[in-house]
Amino acid sequence: EVQLVESGGGLVQPGGSLRLSCAASGFTFSDYYLSWVRQAPGKGLEWVSVIFNDGRTDYADSVKGRFTISRDNSKNTLSLQMSSLRTEDTAVYYCARGSGTYFDFDHWGQGTLVTVSS
């Protein structure tokens, strides 16, 4: 069974940093691309970042230069290092597995809440 479990969320002050992790199991981690998707309270889904099998990465303009996505294939773990956090970064952060050819996401974690507030 595919499982994605996020951790690392919490309360952080504006300008602060936080590192999210996503522990994966039930599939060959290195074979898949993975993304972070966030959802602000009461709002829609917003794509944050993607990391491909070959390590190539992409970021939404809203987080580029502040967030860094990475993966550790030996530990089956996806990470998101977030710095210079803003109040508008407050959201539930989901990790999601890309299914392959069509850039859809076939499995999602339950999410971890990040609150940026003073």
Next chain:
Amino acid sequence: SYVLTQPPSVSVAPGKTARITCGGNNIGSKSVHWYQQKPGQAPVLVIYYYNARPSGIPERLSGSNSGNTATLTISRVEAGDEADYYCQVWDSDSDHVVFGGGTKLTVL
């Protein structure tokens, strides 16, 4: 950047057909994916690659895509279909994932 436009809400009576649209420039040339999200839960993929359904998704849900509009159709709507629905594409020009703003489906 590529923009996907969805109606904020759609209402339908039980047993009827709901159609949720997703507009985008020449979206017919892209693979469109649809997600269902119920309150307090993570999104679930319900349609991918135009009109394919993951295992466990009922045949009542189907997708179509042409021109500037993609559509998620839910036939014989049930109370359990009440949820937010999001469309999504990959924008190859920007190498970005793009989500629509979401549509809240209300079953009357």
